[in-house]
Each structure stands twice: as C-alpha cells, then as structure tokens.
Amino acid sequence: MIISIASDHAGFEQKQSLVDYLVRGGFDVIDCGPDTNERVDYPDFAACVARGVAAGDADFGVLVCGTGIGMAVAANKVCGIRAVNAVNTQFAQLAREHNDANVLTLSGRFVTLDENKAILDAFLSTDFGGGRHAGRVQKIMALERS
C-alpha cells in the first residue's frame, strides 16, 4: 500500500516520525515534504498529497499541520478527495467505515505522536463499510459536479 504524506512547519517533526513509522510498518511512502521545519504554507503541501491520491499515485494521504484543520480544508478542494481531520481513533475508524475517507489529517500541536500513530493505525486498518454508506458517499462526490 502506498501512502503519500506531507506537513507544514507545525507538523514537520511528527511527519518525519510518521514517515519512519510507516516505512517500518511495511508501507511504501511518498514524502511530499517539507524537508525542513522552516515556515511554509500548508495548502501547497496539501495539494501535493491530495493530487497524488486523486491521481491514483497513492492509496491514501496523510497530512500534518498545527491542528489538521487547514490541511483538511485545502485537501478537500481537490476533486476526488475526502479528507478528514481525526483527533482520536474512533473518528479515524468512522471516517473510513462511514465516509470512505482517503486522506487523514492530523494535529501536530494538540495530539501527541503516540496518539497520532494509533489514529493512523485505525485509519489504515479499517475498510469502508459500503451498504447504506455507499449512496451517501456517492452523494458527496456528486456535489463536485453540481
């Protein structure tokens, strides 16, 4: 499974650790940057991950900023993306099961690395539930064409 990941300066340290965590977990990782903790604009990095996932270059995306909120707002502007900001494992699990989320956004300032690792595990190990949720996700995606 291929995971595309990026951050801004506020999420940089956790992003670096999560890249190692994913590689050690056997995932193929595309690191969209940044390469240092210098101040950057999060939409630039959200765009890289979101476009990669939308194009099928990666199965899932992970974005880390201060709150995870700006990354989610930006990533959701890319057609085909369902980005969810999860602050606990239940949100991550339900984002996959109910919403078929394909990008997970994380808070590097308000959630610890260990918590974010657990959130990431929950996200990557949960399948979309389909059934009654499938039509709702189709309606979400239809909004892109309306």
Ligand code: RB5
């Ligand atoms: C950067 O200061 C901060 O605004 C950013 O990391 C993020 O939290 C935005 O949503």
